[in-house]
Amino acid sequence: MSPTTLPTGLDHGHVTFLGAGPGDPGLLTLRAVEALANADVLVGEHEVLDVVRTHARAGVAVLDTGPDPSAGTQPGTGTPQLAVVDGESTAAGVPALRDAAHLVMEAARGGKRVVRAVTGDPGLDAYAAGEMLACAAAGVPFEVVPGIATAVGVPAYAGVPLRDAQGADVRFVDARTASERCWTEVGASDGTVVVSTTLDSVAAAAGELVAAGRKPDTPLTVTFAGTTTRQRTWTATLGSIAQTLKQAKVLPSPEGGRPVIAVVGERSAAAQRDQLSWFENKPLFGWKVLVPRTKEQAASLSDQLRSYGAVPHEVPTIAVEPPRTPQQMERAVKGLVTGRYEWIAFTSVNAVKAVREKFEEYGLDARAFAGIKVAAVGEQTAKALVAFGVKPDLVPSGEQSAAGLLEDWPPYDPVFDPIDRVFLPRADIATETLVAGLIELGWEVDDVTAYRTVRASPPPADTREAIKGGGFDAVLFTSSSTVRNLVGIAGKPHNVTVIACIGPATAKTAEEHGLRVDVMAPEPSVHKLAEALADFGLKRRTAALEAGDPVTRPSERRPGARRRRTTT
DSSP: OOTTSOOTTOSSOEEEEEEOBSSOGGGOOHHHHHHHHTOSEEEEOHHHHHHHGGGSOTTOEEEEOSOOGGGOBOTTTOOBOOOEETTEEOOTTSOGGGGHHHHHHHHHHTTOEEEEEESBOGGGOTTHHHHHHHHHHHTOOEEEEOOOOHHHHHHHHHTOOSOOTTOOOEEEEETTTOOHHHHHHHHHOOSEEEEEEEGGGHHHHHHHHHHTTOOTTOEEEEEESTTSTTOEEEEEETTTHHHHHHHTTOSSOTTTTSEEEEEESTTSOGGGHHHHOTTTTSTTTTOEEEEOSOHHHHHHHHHHHHHTTOEEEEOOOEEEEOOSOTHHHHHHHHHHHHTOOSEEEEOSHHHHHHHHHHHHHTTOOGGGGTTOEEEESSHHHHHHHHHHTOOOSBOOSSOSSHHHHHHHOOOOOTTTOSOOEEEEEEETTOOSHHHHHHHHTTOEEEEEEEEEEEEOOOOOHHHHHHHHHTOOSEEEEOSHHHHHHHHHHHOOOOTTSEEEESSHHHHHHHHHTTOOEEEEOSSSOHHHHHHHHHHHHHHHHHHHHHTTOOOOOGGGGSTTOOOOOOOO
16 A cells, blocks of 8 residues: 555545655655645645645645744734634744644544645654654554755755764754753764754854853854755854854844754864855856746746756746637648648747647547658757657757758658648747748748737736846846847846847847847757856856955845855
8 A cells, every 4th residue: 555545444534744855845755746746735834835835736735834924923022923723823922833733633534635744854843743643642644754854954055064084973953942961962072063043043052062162263154044045154163153144244134033054063074165065156056037938938947047056037928829810720720630731840839739729629639640740940849749749750950940940851852742731830920931941942831820929917016126126137038029028018127137148139139128138048049048147157156256256146236235245
């Protein structure tokens, strides 16, 4: 029996206590992803839910046990107002996580598959053990899916190994609950100490270690928002960390109470962090990059940007609508089935989608392409066809464009080609390059409007303000229309924003709109464009380090932006 399968014949449900890791969704285990895909109910704090919910199925119930961000604080106390959980508000000052046990049991008694998600690993969570005991007492079956412990995962992302070749002792301390005896024991040892604390309590924890016997010049690293693209790490000593954080201007701040991981010890490799800091040294680490495409169009591009450390933000600049007169498309699809065409050429993912929707309307599937040669303008279009169940016969071997497709397209040969006609479903604003080229090669072309492109609605006000105010570090323009439409619906990007264009025509349009083009793709490919931006970011970072300047993002240099001195 699979661990996520409910026991046969039992009325109660099943609970999975799942470790969500330190923050990076990519650190979820395969077993965690499987459990999430089968869950009926997710229970956890909102930050944990943000990590796991993308792997949950549609329609899953989400129960947030954390403080309500919109509730503010208890008057005069600074204590967060706690969320209303299952119809009942928690008492002031009592962590809302305590109510998770009630939520878990209620859902499980209703026969649901419940995933109780916690930060890090369930074995180190303050309340998970009690919730497990409650399940055991009630006869509710449960399982534990371990996760990467925050105290281990964060130092790894910060480039701070916890042990060296000599196998130094490693101690873990939660400063929020540590006793005087605990501080005395770790202070007397010479091993590595990993301290879980908060940003505004780091100096106090350092003082406890010094008072317990550690030397003030003992190396120390402090990592905030570890494993996420907001991660920041400071290197100092026990005696200097307070001054280091003050100079970095991070205290006092609203985030002072947020968790951090501090690693203390001579053998903690703090001195080697310049060489080992792989995550924060990514070429676009922390860059907020505007991608003027829909989430569906931008999926692989956004994944590529994340691999460089960037934070992609998709903003659609066009919307796709059906043609005003669908009869032409209907006749073409019927002709496809009756053998009117030798070839069908797809010049975009949207064209694939339009034909697929028309097929579904008529009860057809990919088998209707039998006997017809299929061409795709590039790799993304080809992937959309494969997802439809169609393997394209022709994809450009060189430039992924209409011109590149024509380079490889065979001329019409009446001996080998029984039919001389090509079906070309495309946008209403497409250029005539492909049509003219196919006619020159001897083919007849049914040039059919499969969809219309219209300007999208403006993005939310905060996004528009970020675009015009320099809140984005870079924007990727993948066509001239994305330039015109973005400026039209959201305004012109701030002059500190790095402008990256897919080709000369797009760059010319950007310049006509008063934009300075900083990056040009070496070839017209969105992935080459992302690579070019990453190369630009790496050169910018290297130049700053060689000059002895702090490494900053473009948005941090705009007027009014807070300058930060960070050790990276």
